[in-house]
Amino acid sequence: DAGVIQSPRHEVTEMGQEVTLRCKPISGHDYLFWYRQTMMRGLELLIYFNNNVPIDDSGMPEDRFSAKMPNASFSTLKIQPSEPRDSAVYFCASSLALYGYTFGSGTRLTVV
Amino acid sequence: AQSVTQLDSQVPVFEEAPVELRCNYSSSVSVYLFWYVQYPNQGLQLLLKYLSGSTLVKGINGFEAEFNKSQTSFHLRKPSVHISDTAEYFCAVSDGGATNKLIFGTGTLLAVQP
Numbered sequence: 646d647a648g649v650i651q652s653p654r655h656e657v658t659e660m661g662q663e664v665t666l667r668c669k670p671i672s673g674h675d676y677l678f679w680y681r682q683t684m685m686r687g688l689e690l691l692i693y694f695n696n697n698v699p700i701d702d703s704g705m706p707e708d709r710f711s712a713k714m715p716n717a718s719f720s721t722l723k724i725q726p727s728e729p730r731d732s733a734v735y736f737c738a739s740s741l742a743l744y745g746y747t748f749g750s751g752t753r754l755t756v757v
Numbered sequence: 758a759q760s761v762t763q764l765d766s767q768v769p770v771f772e773e774a775p776v777e778l779r780c781n782y783s784s785s786v787s788v789y790l791f792w793y794v795q796y797p798n799q800g801l802q803l804l805l806k807y808l809s810g811s812t813l814v815k816g817i818n819g820f821e822a823e824f825n826k827s828q829t830s831f832h833l834r835k836p837s838v839h840i841s842d843t844a845e846y847f848c849a850v851s852d853g854g855a856t857n858k859l860i861f862g863t864g865t866l867l868a869v870q871p
Contacts, residue, residue, distance in 0.1 A: 649800075676857055688847065688861040701858065736800055745791055746859060748800035 651737050651749035658756055663725040666752045669718055670739030678746065679712055679722050680736040688736075694720065727756045759784040759850050763862035771870050772840055778833040778865045780822075780848030790831040791849040791859065792822055801847060807831065818842065843869045 650669040658664050670677050678693040692702040694714045702712070709728070714720040724731055734753050738746040762781045770776045782788060789808050793801040805816025812824040822833045831848060848862040 678859075687863045690858065690860070693858060695857075738801075740857065742857065745803045745806050746801075748793075748802070750800045 649737055649739050649747050649749035651735075651752050653752060654750065655753045656755070658727055658754070660728055660756055661726045662756075663723065664727045664731075664754060664756075666722040666735050666737075666754070668720045668722070668737030668749060670720070670737070671741075671747055672718065674739035674741045674747075675717075676740045676742075676746075677714060677720050678738045678740075679720070680738065682734045682736060682751070683732075691722070724754075727754075729756045732756050759786075759788065759852060759860050761848050761850050761860055761862035763848055763865050765865050766863070767866045767868060769868045769870060770838055773837050775836050776834065776838050776842075776867065778846050778848075778867065780831045780833065780862060782829050782831065782848075782850045784829075784850060784852065786852050789851045790822075790824060791851070792816065792820070792831075792833050793847045793849060793861075794818075795845040795847065795864075797844075804833070804846075838867070838869050840869050840871060842867060 652667045675696050679691040681689045691704045692712045697714045712722045732755050734751045736748050736751045738748045740746045760783050764779055791806045792804040794804050795801045804820050805814045807814045807824045815821045820835050822831055824831050845864045845866050847864045849859045851859045
């Protein structure tokens with residue numbers, strides 16, 4: 646099992662540009678979560694899906710953020726337009742019911 | 758609403774000494790509790806979890822935690838730490854059946870010194 650796969654590992658972009666982060670969950674997992682980690686705010690849950698359906702997006706900071714899960718093996722988190730304050734590490738995690746999350750290695754986003 | 762409090766932002770300890778990382782939670786429903794570890798520049802890795810049953814839970818790397826319902830605590834312990842245990846440790850709570858959503862604490866940096 647390759648685990649949760651995120652791409653890219655690092656992303657540097659200019660303010661105003663569109664950024665797309667990608668995630669491939671573990672096969673068979675029915676939940677997918679997007680988290681953001683910063684020094685100031687710690688780990689914040691942005692949005693999560695159950696069986697590809699968005700369940701709770703109350704953590705999405707602004708309309709500039711959007712997430713999709715077109716099928717059970719792929720999800721994207723998009724920021725358009727990006728701003729310097731979006732700089733953070735973005736984690737994707739998947740789980741099967743109560744068995745605990747498996748996290749990806751994260752995408753370190755820097756917006757300059 | 759559920760919440761998790763990790764009072765210690767950093768815990769320095771000497772190698773081979775015992776350590777306890779504290780975690781307190783608040784919830785109005787049955788809870789499921791987790792400890793995760795994050796090594797530098799890596800994702801979070803599950804250390805152990807409490808879902809039900811025995812209140813003493815054993816995890817990987819020699820760590821264990823005890824669920825104490827009366828004190829609403831889930832402290833993480835290790836009898837003898839190694840340099841390689843230096844990492845950030847996160848406590849998390851979930852209501853499991855309702856949303857499966859994990860709420861994380863702010864983390865505790867365990868700094869093991871030689």
